[in-house]
Amino acid sequence: MEFEAGAPLDRFSQIVAGQDWVASPLGPPEQWSPSLRTTAEILLRSQAQIILFWGPEFVAIYNAAYMPTIGDKHPRALGRPARENWAELWDDLEPLLEGVRRSGQAFSAKDRPFYLERHGYGETVYFDVSYSAVPEADGSVGGVLCIVSETTERVLAQRRLAESETRFRALVNASSDVIYRMGPDWSEMLALDGRGLLADTAAPRQGWLDTYILPGDQDMIRNATRDAIQAMVPFQLEHRVIQKDGSIGWTSSRAVPILDDAGQVIEWFGAASDVTVRRQASEHLQLVVHELNHRVKNSLAMVQAIAAQTFRNIADPEATHDAQARFAARLGALAQANDLLTGERWTGASLAAAIGLAIEPFRRDLDCFTLDGPEIQISSKTALALTLAFHELAANAVKYGALSDDRGRIAIAWSRYDGDDGPRVRLEWREADGPPVTLPQQRGFGSRLIERGLAGELNGTVELRFPPDGVRCLIDAPLPTEADD
Amino acid sequence: MALRILVVEDEMTIALMMEEMLTDLGHVVVELPMRLAPALAAAQTAAIDFAFLDINLDGVKSYPVAEVLRDRGIPFVFATGYGASGVDPAFADRRVLQKPFDRAELAAEIARLGQPPHTDHTPCSYRP
Numbered sequence: 244m245e246f247e248a249g250a251p252l253d254r255f256s257q258i259v260a261g262q263d264w265v266a267s268p269l270g271p272p273e274q275w276s277p278s279l280r281t282t283a284e285i286l287l288r289s290q291a292q293i294i295l296f297w298g299p300e301f302v303a304i305y306n307a308a309y310m311p312t313i314g315d316k317h318p319r320a321l322g323r324p325a326r327e328n329w330a331e332l333w334d335d336l337e338p339l340l341e342g343v344r345r346s347g348q349a350f351s352a353k354d355r356p357f358y359l360e361r362h363g364y365g366e367t368v369y370f371d372v373s374y375s376a377v378p379e380a381d382g383s384v385g386g387v388l389c390i391v392s393e394t395t396e397r398v399l400a401q402r403r404l405a406e407s408e409t410r411f412r413a414l415v416n417a418s419s420d421v422i423y424r425m426g427p428d429w430s431e432m433l434a435l436d437g438r439g440l441l442a443d444t445a446a447p448r449q450g451w452l453d454t455y456i457l458p459g460d461q462d463m464i465r466n467a468t469r470d471a472i473q474a475m476v477p478f479q480l481e482h483r484v485i486q487k488d489g490s491i492g493w494t495s496s497r498a499v500p501i502l503d504d505a506g507q508v509i510e511w512f513g514a515a516s517d518v519t520v521r522r523q524a525s526e527h528l529q530l531v532v533h534e535l536n537h538r539v540k541n542s543l544a545m546v547q548a549i550a551a552q553t554f555r556n557i558a559d560p561e562a563t564h565d566a567q568a569r570f571a572a573r574l575g576a577l578a579q580a581n582d583l584l585t586g587e588r589w590t591g592a593s594l595a596a597a598i599g600l601a602i603e604p605f606r607r608d609l610d611c612f613t614l615d616g617p618e619i620q621i622s623s624k625t626a627l628a629l630t631l632a633f634h635e636l637a638a639n640a641v642k643y644g645a646l647s648d649d650r651g652r653i654a655i656a657w658s659r660y661d662g663d664d665g666p667r668v669r670l671e672w673r674e675a676d677g678p679p680v681t682l683p684q685q686r687g688f689g690s691r692l693i694e695r696g697l698a699g700e701l702n703g704t705v706e707l708r709f710p711p712d713g714v715r716c717l718i719d720a721p722l723p724t725e726a727d728d
Numbered sequence: 729m730a731l732r733i734l735v736v737e738d739e740m741t742i743a744l745m746m747e748e749m750l751t752d753l754g755h756v757v758v759e760l761p762m763r764l765a766p767a768l769a770a771a772q773t774a775a776i777d778f779a780f781l782d783i784n785l786d787g788v789k790s791y792p793v794a795e796v797l798r799d800r801g802i803p804f805v806f807a808t809g810y811g812a813s814g815v816d817p818a819f820a821d822r823r824v825l826q827k828p829f830d831r832a833e834l835a836a837e838i839a840r841l842g843q844p845p846h847t848d849h850t851p852c853s854y855r856p
Contacts, residue, residue, distance in 0.1 A: 537809045538809075540827055540828070541739060541827065544742050544809065545739055548739075548742045625786075628740050631740075631741065692741070700738075702766055
């Protein structure tokens, strides 16, 4: 094959020139038709990726630029029918080439996929292609000229980008976080997706601080963003926000700078999660701890008070032993009442539960106590006082009263009635069938606790009586109304 | 000198102990109310020289009682488990007795009688 004088002959052209064209169906170049020769010369000089399929067998002639796209098919493909070397995609390629050859109509496509084996394995690759007919002198179609441009890398990169974009959208949708974008200096909010928690910002705007941040918190936010901008580090802050409904919530917010190729911040991209419930729980815990501290001190003061009065004026060792036992029993009643109230979260308890708790340790058999009365809810403090007072009544009954032998029994009955200033309760402790009662010679702490202590606690009257047939305790007190709670 | 004392304390065991301590010190506890309404009535009408006032009466603050005592010119101190930090700023100049306390501390408070309450701002501390 000869080239025009002065035309650069590259190495590939020399290969074409040196090819054993006698073995090719095309025969030696001297015998090629003028049209084939001209077309071959044009493609060999071109920098574009071009292959010519000539004749009914689509014998391949291609240039150096095209060579990399077919990998190890070169050099065996040169001058050979296409079917021999494109066997793996012949079903796809032949109709395209045949269509152009028969109709003379050009075919073109962008990012056209082809299944190709060019490096010892099959892969799908992509090309922009333009196939056109090359006419012979007589007007018939001599071959198909294919100008191509491999786009595999671009297609795969676009696909990875699209997948990344899809994953990013999924991430944003999977999260319940508020998503926001800020300008480089944070003066402008580009967008905010409030997720129903905060008001949305759809278009870039200034003045976003007034929408989302309380006036008193704005300096804190400005300082935090300024620090992040200066140090070029993620912005991270847990702060209060004005929610969409106008209420105040808490968010944990974090934003990272997005940089351009020159390292300049284009925008800040952030997410903020709603931590309102956690903050509230934390504040509630603070309150609970404070209240617990108070209760512990109060309990210690009560223990001190009980001890001081239990061990008052004790002379002989036997009395000391007795007092120690009483002290332990009183602390036991106090602890039991605490358990009851903790179970009710210190919101109060029922009258029957408070009394039942106090008498339980003294219950000799099922019949020795009877409780009869309507359900009445009392405050925690009143329950505590009632438990302590009824503990004293029961302890006295075991020591001196109806429960000091095995026949006695105690009836506890209460009823509600309307007094002048509102609802009241009348309660009677009545011992019966025990040994004859004698008037106690001196009143101890137990009696004072019942008559003076419980009366004060209930803001009512408490009366202890000692008739021979059994001790009685009569209680009359106002019932707590809503206003008292 | 035996004083007539009002003790307002919502915890009955503590109220009884204070009554006993004050009785031992030679004073008379004229009233022992444990809720706001009876405490207010006692503060308004009872003939008293001194008062101990618990701040939290079953969840209700006792400041109305403090106001009545202040208006009547009756000296009083707060007694509370919350400590001085729990006192309303309006009564920040009043002494606060931290629970639990002992008889000597009660006696010391009473001994301050005659000193105007605003001359001494040091909070009394709990002595273990």
